[in-house]
Amino acid sequence: MSGNEFDIISRYFSTQPVSRHDVDLGIGDDAALITVPENCQLVVTTDTLVAGVHFLAGANPEWVAHKALAANLSDLAAMGAMPAWCSLALTLPDSDEQWVASFCKGFYALAEYFHVQLVGGDTTKGPLSITITMQGYLPSGQALTRSGAKVGDWIYVTGELGDSATGLDFILGQREMSVAGAGEFVHRHYYRQPRVLAGQSLRGIASAALDISDGLVADLPHILSASGVGAVLEADCLPVSDALKALESDPVNAAKIALTSGEEYELCFTVPESHRGAVDTALSHCGTKAVCVGQVRSGKELAINWQGETVDWTLAGWDHFRSNE
Incomplete structure (x- = not known):
C-alpha cells in the first residue's frame, strides 16, 4: 500500500x-x-x-x-x-x-x-x-455441525427469507428502485442480523445446523449430504415478510424467492421429535422466531412440496459468479 x-x-x-x-x-x-x-x-x-x-x-x-x-x-x-x-x-x-x-x-x-x-x-x-x-x-463437545440430522427430524428456519435477494435485485437494477419499499429491501440486504444468540440457545436441542448464505435450496443439501439423509420442504410454510408478500402477488413466486435467496444469514437447523417442544422456549429468550418447514427422511434427495403436492421447480441458490454485484 x-x-x-x-x-x-x-x-x-x-x-x-x-x-x-x-x-x-x-x-x-x-x-x-x-x-x-x-x-x-x-x-x-x-x-x-x-x-x-x-x-x-x-x-x-x-x-x-x-x-x-x-x-x-x-x-x-x-x-x-x-x-x-x-x-x-x-x-x-x-x-x-x-x-x-x-x-x-x-x-x-x-x-x-x-x-x-x-x-x-x-x-x-x-x-x-x-x-x-x-x-x-x-x-467442548457442544458444537452444532451439519452431520447430525436423522430420519424423522424436523427442519426449521429462523426469521424470514427472501428479502435479501429482493434487495439485491433492486441494487442490480433488476427491479425498479421507484417501487415503494425498495430502500428498505436494499437495507435488509446489507443489514442482516446474524443469529448468534439463537445458535447458542440451540445447543443440545438441534441435531444439525448451518447458516443460510447461498439460499435454503442450496444450503440444506449440505446438511443432507453430511448426514446421509434426504428431506422434504413444504414451500408454502416458508416464512416470508409482509413486505415481500405485498411486492409479489403470486405466493408461488414469493416462495421461490425465499428458497433461493442468498446472504440471508438466518439459521436452518434440524430437531429430533423429542426436542421439538423445546425450540420455541429456547429461542424466546433471544427474541428469535423459528418455523418448521419440512422433515428429514430416508434417501438422499431433497423434495419440495407446495400445498401437499410435490413440485418440479427448477431452482438454484446464490452463485457468486452469476452477477456483477
Whole structure:
C-alpha cells in the first residue's frame, strides 16, 4: 500500500470500542496473544467479500462493513459459538481515509454489539476486497455441525427469507428502485442480523445446523449430504415478510424467492421429535422466531412440496459468479 499504511492502522484500527480481558496482546505486534477459556473449543471461520462480486464498488462502506462482519458472525452462530476475536485484511485501490472511516463505523458498531475485538490483520494496495477471520469458542463437545440430522427430524428456519435477494435485485437494477419499499429491501440486504444468540440457545436441542448464505435450496443439501439423509420442504410454510408478500402477488413466486435467496444469514437447523417442544422456549429468550418447514427422511434427495403436492421447480441458490454485484 502507500507509505501511510501504518498511519491508517494507527488512526482507524488501533482505536476501537471493544477491549476484551482475554486478549493479552492485540494490534501492534506481529501476532495477537489470546487466552482461550478452559474446557472450550476454538471455533474459526474466514470469509472474503470482493467488490463486483459481493458488493458494488460504490456501495456505502458502512453497510459493506456490516455485511462483511455479519457473514462471519453467522458462521459462528451456526456452530452455536460465542464470537470473541477477529482479524481484518483490507485491500484498497488507494488510501481513501474517508472510505476507511465510514467502513470502521459500520464494522465497530456490529463488533461492539457482539463484544468482538479486532486483534490484528493487514492492509495492502489492490482491487477492493475484505477478508475477515473470526474466532470464537464454545464448551467442548457442544458444537452444532451439519452431520447430525436423522430420519424423522424436523427442519426449521429462523426469521424470514427472501428479502435479501429482493434487495439485491433492486441494487442490480433488476427491479425498479421507484417501487415503494425498495430502500428498505436494499437495507435488509446489507443489514442482516446474524443469529448468534439463537445458535447458542440451540445447543443440545438441534441435531444439525448451518447458516443460510447461498439460499435454503442450496444450503440444506449440505446438511443432507453430511448426514446421509434426504428431506422434504413444504414451500408454502416458508416464512416470508409482509413486505415481500405485498411486492409479489403470486405466493408461488414469493416462495421461490425465499428458497433461493442468498446472504440471508438466518439459521436452518434440524430437531429430533423429542426436542421439538423445546425450540420455541429456547429461542424466546433471544427474541428469535423459528418455523418448521419440512422433515428429514430416508434417501438422499431433497423434495419440495407446495400445498401437499410435490413440485418440479427448477431452482438454484446464490452463485457468486452469476452477477456483477
